[in-house]
Amino acid sequence: MVGKFVRGHRDLEVYKMGFEASMQIFELSKKFPDEERYALTDQIRRSSRAVCANVAEAWRRRRYGGSFIMRLNDSETEAAETQTWLEFAVHCHYMDAEVARKLYSTYDEIIKLLVAMIVNSDKWLMPRKKK
Secondary structure, three states: OOOOOOOOHHHOHHHHHHHHHHHHHHHHHOOOOHHHHHHHHHHHHHHHHHHHHHHHHHHHOOOOHHHHHHHHHHHHHHHHHHHHHHHHHHHOOOOOHHHHHHHHHHHHHHHHHHHHHHHOHHHOOOOOOOO
16 A cells, blocks of 8 residues: 555545645635635534545654544545535535535545544554564
């Protein structure tokens, strides 16, 4: 899973997908009503960005299995939270259902990649130095 081409968190497919989805959400949420500025708009932007932020933190914590897995789990929960905010955006008529459906599916894929990293965490961890 980890190849010589993965030099940092920005090289991970899960990070790339999360970043792209988060930027799409940012652009779409610009059209949300002003009264949602400190509610739905902030929440969906925060959770979508947190997916990437937690992947970056996990990557830097690869020396410690528990910490690595915890950050990936945090990223997974933020992805699921983003899916919930997408549902609210559709039901409040702030976002087109088909656009939201595609984003929701993207977050399903992100969650699958995160779970695969968690389940196979030993392949992602940095080797421990022998004393």
